[in-house]
Amino acid sequence: MEQVAADILTVTLRVKRFNPAVDRKPHWQVFTVEGMEPTDRVLDVLHQAKWHQDGSLSFRRSCAHGVCGSDAMVINGANGLACQVLLSATGPDVTVEAIRGLPVVKDLVVDMQPFFAQYRSVLPWLVAEGDPGYTERRQSPEQRARFDDTTKCILCAACTTSCPVFWPNGSYVGPAAIVQAHRFIFDSRDEGTADRLEVLSDRSGVWRCRTAFNCTNACPRGIRVTEAIQEVKRTILSDRV
Amino acid sequence: MALALISTQVGAPGTLDPVHVHHHRYDAVIVGAGGAGLRAAIEVAGTCRAAVLSKLHPTRSHTGAAQGGMCAALANVEEDSSEWHTFDTIKGGDYLVDQTAARVMCAEAVDAVIELEHFGLPFNRTTDGRIDQRRFGGHTRNHGQAPVRRACYSADRTGHMILQTLYQQCVKRGVTFFDELMALDVVLDDGRVAGVVAYELATGDLHVFATKALLFATGGFGKVFKVTSNAHALTGDGPGLLFRRGIPLQDMEFFQFHPTGIYKLGILLSEAARGEGGVLRNAQGERFMERYAPTVKDLAPRDLVSRAMLTEIREGRGLGPDADFLHLDLTHLPPDQIDAKLPDIADFVRTYQGLEPKIDLIPIQPTAHYAMGGIPTNLDAEVVIDAAGTTVPGLYAAGECACVSVHGANRLGTNSLLDIVVFGRRGGRAMAAFVADASQPDLPADAGGDVRRRIEALKASSGGERVAVVRHQLQEHMMLEASVFRTEESLTKVAGHLGELRARYGDAVIDDKGAVFNYDLTEALELGYLLDLAETLVVSARARTESRGAHFRDDHPSRDDANWMRHTLAHREADGSVRLSYKPVDGGLYEPMERKY
Numbered sequence: 001m002e003q004v005a006a007d008i009l010t011v012t013l014r015v016k017r018f019n020p021a022v023d024r025k026p027h028w029q030v031f032t033v034e035g036m037e038p039t040d041r042v043l044d045v046l047h048q049a050k051w052h053q054d055g056s057l058s059f060r061r062s063c064a065h066g067v068c069g070s071d072a073m074v075i076n077g078a079n080g081l082a083c084q085v086l087l088s089a090t091g092p093d094v095t096v097e098a099i100r101g102l103p104v105v106k107d108l109v110v111d112m113q114p115f116f117a118q119y120r121s122v123l124p125w126l127v128a129e130g131d132p133g134y135t136e137r138r139q140s141p142e143q144r145a146r147f148d149d150t151t152k153c154i155l156c157a158a159c160t161t162s163c164p165v166f167w168p169n170g171s172y173v174g175p176a177a178i179v180q181a182h183r184f185i186f187d188s189r190d191e192g193t194a195d196r197l198e199v200l201s202d203r204s205g206v207w208r209c210r211t212a213f214n215c216t217n218a219c220p221r222g223i224r225v226t227e228a229i230q231e232v233k234r235t236i237l238s239d240r241v
Numbered sequence: 242m243a244l245a246l247i248s249t250q251v252g253a254p255g256t257l258d259p260v261h262v263h264h265h266r267y268d269a270v271i272v273g274a275g276g277a278g279l280r281a282a283i284e285v286a287g288t289c290r291a292a293v294l295s296k297l298h299p300t301r302s303h304t305g306a307a308q309g310g311m312c313a314a315l316a317n318v319e320e321d322s323s324e325w326h327t328f329d330t331i332k333g334g335d336y337l338v339d340q341t342a343a344r345v346m347c348a349e350a351v352d353a354v355i356e357l358e359h360f361g362l363p364f365n366r367t368t369d370g371r372i373d374q375r376r377f378g379g380h381t382r383n384h385g386q387a388p389v390r391r392a393c394y395s396a397d398r399t400g401h402m403i404l405q406t407l408y409q410q411c412v413k414r415g416v417t418f419f420d421e422l423m424a425l426d427v428v429l430d431d432g433r434v435a436g437v438v439a440y441e442l443a444t445g446d447l448h449v450f451a452t453k454a455l456l457f458a459t460g461g462f463g464k465v466f467k468v469t470s471n472a473h474a475l476t477g478d479g480p481g482l483l484f485r486r487g488i489p490l491q492d493m494e495f496f497q498f499h500p501t502g503i504y505k506l507g508i509l510l511s512e513a514a515r516g517e518g519g520v521l522r523n524a525q526g527e528r529f530m531e532r533y534a535p536t537v538k539d540l541a542p543r544d545l546v547s548r549a550m551l552t553e554i555r556e557g558r559g560l561g562p563d564a565d566f567l568h569l570d571l572t573h574l575p576p577d578q579i580d581a582k583l584p585d586i587a588d589f590v591r592t593y594q595g596l597e598p599k600i601d602l603i604p605i606q607p608t609a610h611y612a613m614g615g616i617p618t619n620l621d622a623e624v625v626i627d628a629a630g631t632t633v634p635g636l637y638a639a640g641e642c643a644c645v646s647v648h649g650a651n652r653l654g655t656n657s658l659l660d661i662v663v664f665g666r667r668g669g670r671a672m673a674a675f676v677a678d679a680s681q682p683d684l685p686a687d688a689g690g691d692v693r694r695r696i697e698a699l700k701a702s703s704g705g706e707r708v709a710v711v712r713h714q715l716q717e718h719m720m721l722e723a724s725v726f727r728t729e730e731s732l733t734k735v736a737g738h739l740g741e742l743r744a745r746y747g748d749a750v751i752d753d754k755g756a757v758f759n760y761d762l763t764e765a766l767e768l769g770y771l772l773d774l775a776e777t778l779v780v781s782a783r784a785r786t787e788s789r790g791a792h793f794r795d796d797h798p799s800r801d802d803a804n805w806m807r808h809t810l811a812h813r814e815a816d817g818s819v820r821l822s823y824k825p826v827d828g829g830l831y832e833p834m835e836r837k838y
Binding site: 019020021039047050051052054055056058059060061062063064065066067068069070084086088105106107109112113116120123124125126128132134135136137138139140141143144147148151152154155184187189190222 | 297298300301302303305306352354355358359360361363364365366367368369370371372395396398401402405409410412413420443472473474506508585588589592593594595707708709751752753755756757758759760761
């Protein structure tokens with residue numbers, strides 16, 4: 001990350017605004033936010049604008065340190081979490097808009113329900129019928145490591161809404177749902193692989209992926225999303241995990 | 242899925258949009274979708290008509306930010322027993338813990354962890370494939386002899402895994418969720434639960450739920466303090482709205498400060514960092530905890546460590562231009578141990594501090610972390626309103642918003658994740674049994690009236706006070722005058738400030754008069770609860786003229802068992818003031834002794 005020399009910044013914040021009650025189409029609003037520091041988050045700038053200039057600016061946020069997944073947005077052209085991108089990386093000109101491919105409800109808030117519907121479609125729970133009794137199922141550290149990367153997903157939608165295949169085709173299940181499926185397919189305890197692969201091999205499934213790698217670049221958790229998708233594709237082709 | 246029976250429109254004054262009111266009827270409603278709410282939902286799923294309301298999408302809940310682990314005496318890696326865990330919990334809570342509740346929680350801990358594993362939770366594993374365990378503050382072998390490896394964990398994202406796993410199980414069971422509905426009022430009728438009123442963020446509509454049983458699992462209220470590990474959403478809505486309806490709040494003076502928050506930001510760096518071998522150092526590079534807790538050192542309970550840190554700072558051994566922080570030192574740990582066991586907190590340090598924890602010392606300060614107090618409950622998560630244990634039929638609470646009390650005056654690390662799973666499950670089970678026999682209550686005609694008027698008043702206000710300014714001043718005063726060290730003088734001062742801030746809140750204005758995702762409005766509503774809860778904290782703390790657990794009075798530095806071995810109950814009076822009463826601690830297993838580590 002490039003360090004900005006000055007300690008105190010005046011940030012020019014451009015926000016793509018849309019209020020369904022009054023607007024027919026989105027418009028840009030520019031805020032000048034003074035007194036920021038390079039170590040401040042984009043979320044801090046948004047808060048300063050909302051709290052002290054215009055309270056009608058709407059965006060989701062909660063944990064403010066990159067674990068709850070509420071504040072995915074397009075920041076200077078790239079998907080990221082507003083609480084995880086610092087001004088030292090963006091510099092004093094910050095442009096934010098809602099993530100793409102999901103309906104904008106207001107300002108930076110999109111309708112997440114289509115995204116969660118795709119999540120639910122891959123059977124995102126452990127399928128394991130046998131009763132292990134009053135003890136844990138055994139799993140070696142190596143078996144546990146096999147799916148560690150995809151357990152980190154926080155369902156922020158940064159990956160899915162960065163995908164050029166998803167933008168024009170909302171029926172594509174999308175990277176996040178495939179990541180969730182991967183987390184179970186490669187879990188040695190799971191027995192639901194056949195059902196998940198059936199969902200993922202259909203026409204809105206993994207074969208839509210064109211390996212653009214946008215998802216991997218967008219993931220705020222550093223998950224190797226494209227690789228996970230490729231592993232699922234290979235599993236479908238070889239018919240074994 | 243929603244049983245919308247009737248929709249009515251109520252005209253609002255002026256140019257404001259009309260408020261739509263939707264009516265629903267359920268057997269059981271759960272408010273909050275963190276660990277406690279989701280675990281309760283799993284228990285009631287399929288047994289009755291149930292719904293979960295959450296002001297966030299469920300997976301945004303702050304359970305997901307918990308890091309280090311969940312303790313249970315599995316004895317997978319060394320000898321352990323749930324009796325030792327019980328003792329540690331009671332001693333850690335400075336003997337204000339209700340001992341039967343602690344025994345139940347620690348005994349059921351083993352089952353709770355096994356169940357989570359069966360649900361699919363990806364715990365870290367031992368070489369023979371069992372759930373791995375590590376050390377954590379205040380958890381010891383054989384009543385304080387040495388640290389014990391009791392915390393079951395999944396790297397340093399155990400809470401994330403619990404939240405995801407429980408949500409997965411809810412999805413599997415087809416649990417009905419109302420996402421982004423914020424509960425704003427409870428309807429009590431003739432001493433029992435009748436319903437709950439919620440505000441829908443996406444539309445601005447009100448939803449009135451008639452229900453036989455209602456469980457609150459809304460989490461903490463760390464946002465009363467300036468430096469906190471808590472999420473923006475943690476504004477104590479559940480305890481706040483119940484308090485206004487006459488439900489007392491217990492032990493509100495006990496608020497835990499976690500020793501290792503990222504300097505200025507308050508972001509949590511797990512105690513697991515010290516469990517894995519990290520140490521705290523002052524400006525002289527000294528490992529100062531050796532002086533304060535010679536046996537367990539850096540793994541002493543959080544109240545002791547936070548006080549020791551602020552004592553170092555007070556005595557001039559802090560770092561930085563203002564000498565107001567200390568260092569967490571992980572540089573002696575093997576780098577691959579940091580990668581494997583502490584990956585997330587290492588990333589937080591890199592992202593927010595621009596430092597490399599493998600080679601740099603990490604600036605830290607205590608951060609407001611956890612409310613030991615809350616809605617008083619019993620072993621079945623039923624809300625109890627007095628010293629006699631009187632319940633409100635149909636009303637339940639679990640998790641951080643509740644006070645069982647298993648944490649007493651100071652919670653041990655990992656016991657919060659344990660609490661949410663054990664008492665979420667117990668609450669869900671009790672609720673399912675209750676609704677099987679209970680009749681459907683009658684709701685008054687205008688059950689949502691108070692909420693509607695509150696919203697209309699805020700939208701119509703032409704006052705001059707910005708919500709963010711009032712909230713900021715609240716957080717500053719609470720941090721300065723009611724945090725780790727308190728005195729009669731500081732508490733009197735903050736009580737005065739709270740009175741002024743409350744008056745200014747009455748003059749609060751919001752910019753957004755709209756219906757759709759009006760967070761300007763919801764932040765104003767949340768501030769109302771924060772002000773109420775801050776007042777209960779300060780009034781309770783001022784009365785307690787002793788030091789116990791997280792409540793430390795410079796002017797009364799000793800524990801006073803003769804006068805203060807009792808729980809505080811704060812009640813809202815008709816005139817708006819706070820009245821205190823007390824109830825005895827459930828002891829009997831262990832005699833209080835001096836707390837040394």
